[in-house]
Amino acid sequence: MPGPAADVRAVAGADPWSPSPARVRERRRETGDTVTLALEPADPAQTRFAPGQFTMLSLSGVGEVPISVSGDPDEALLVQTIRAVGCVTSRLAALKPGEALGVRGPFGTGWPLESAAGRDLLLVAGGLGLAPLRPVLYHALARRERFGALALCYGTRSPDDRLFRGELEAWARRADLHLAVTVDHAGPDWEGEVGVVTRLLARTPCRPERTVALVCGPEIMMRFTARELEHLGVAPGRIHLSMERNMQCGIGLCGHCQWGPFLLCRDGPVFPWERIRAAFGVRGL
Ligand SMILES: Cc1cc2nc3c(=O)[nH]c(=O)nc-3n(C[C@H](O)[C@H](O)[C@H](O)COP(=O)(O)OP(=O)(O)OC[C@H]3O[C@@H](n4cnc5c(N)ncnc54)[C@H](O)[C@@H]3O)c2cc1C
Incomplete structure (x- = not known):
């Protein structure tokens, strides 16, 4: 059985700024504030990801947030688990089967x-x-x-x-x-x-x-x-x-997620501890 695609980063390469349309196929409630959505992106390439990567999910007129992929890398669906904590995540978590949203990515480093x-x-x-x-x-x-x-x-x-x-x-x-x-x-x-x-x-x-x-x-x-x-x-x-700190562009251009010498969206979110241990020790960073 093949491993996670080696070229998953190429998926985001076409136009990483433009969300592609996707539809909710299934919605499962996990806890009082958390749901798992199985998404069908119009571009099937967006279902290919390396474990540890995230996508930017958006709703027109509401906003866009980074969410990790939580599904099976061998399945042709994009499965994501969302906790409703604020404006965008609450609206995403309320989506029903058949409803539409935007997806950019998958982005970021995966687990090794x-x-x-x-x-x-x-x-x-x-x-x-x-x-x-x-x-x-x-x-x-x-x-x-x-x-x-x-x-x-x-x-x-x-x-x-x-x-x-x-x-x-x-x-x-x-x-x-x-x-x-x-x-x-x-x-x-x-x-x-x-x-x-x-x-x-x-x-x-x-x-x-x-x-x-x-x-x-x-x-x-x-x-x-x-x-x-x-x-x-x-x-x-x-x-x-x-490192799942808040981020904005997801592709290392806006600087919103700068953390010491790192841009978390571009250099992470997955890091070896030996690389970030020093930054963890800096108060307020
Ligand atoms: C790489 C990455 C992967 C993520 N994966 C998931 C995931 O799989 N499922 C999921 O539910 N969430 C995930 N998050 C967090 C998610 O992106 C935030 O909860 C979301 O951006 C909040 O947006 P909002 O508009 O709903 O809330 P806002 O109104 O922006 O914020 C509501 C509250 O949540 C806090 N908050 C916002 N973002 C974060 C964050 N990243 N970490 C901690 N607190 C935050 C705010 O400070 C505020 O107190 C991930 C974040 C990153 C960076």
Whole structure:
């Protein structure tokens, strides 16, 4: 089975400024404020992406926002998971099957899946950070023999905030995937872990010296996770973080997402920890 297309960046090459039309094919509610949309772009090339990439989704007269691709890289659909936090995301999350929107991209660096082949693969997600990591799981489970141990550690605020619940249950039953879920707080019905996601990291079958770790979540969670992974013995060059700060053009021209020496949309969103560790330590950056 082929890996994520090596030339996915070419998709955005034709006219990266102009949104192409797409239609909502399916809409699934994930949590109280989050939905997953399966989009059918008029240009089928826009369904080709590397796990970790994002698109710019727009509604005419409303605005445009970056959203990670959360679907299966082997599927001919563009699947994206949207939390309604403000003006644009609320309108996108309310779209119904058949309704239209604009799509630019996919853009950005993906997770380093080629260099992870042959190694243990540890995914660490906080909240909505599971969305850009789900394509990695689809990719790795479809090519399971290419990787050593495979683990997902996932932390959310509460049990009700868990995304992709049906899939989490299916993944929990797999013998070839170590799944650990924790929540910040829960009622008496919750029989799982309570606490921060970093507490799960030492208990996975991944061997630190062989591990590639992919991390996405709130910045404070990523900082503590990267430090804990280093402490456990994972090389800083094999820890990768997705920096999902707000951005505007998506293609490195407007400067809106400048972060120290980086333009997050052009140089990221996925970075090796060793490359951005210094910037993480700068207060207010
Ligand atoms: C590379 C990338 C990938 C992303 N992937 C997803 C995704 O898969 N699903 C998803 O729901 N969202 C994702 N986001 C965040 C999403 O782009 C923002 O929530 C959106 O831009 C908010 O726009 P709005 O007009 O709805 O809200 P606004 O009115 O602009 O903002 C509402 C509130 O959200 C805050 N906010 C805006 N953008 C961000 C951000 N990037 N990070 C944290 N807080 C923010 C604002 O400060 C404000 O408090 C991603 C962002 C980036 C940069």
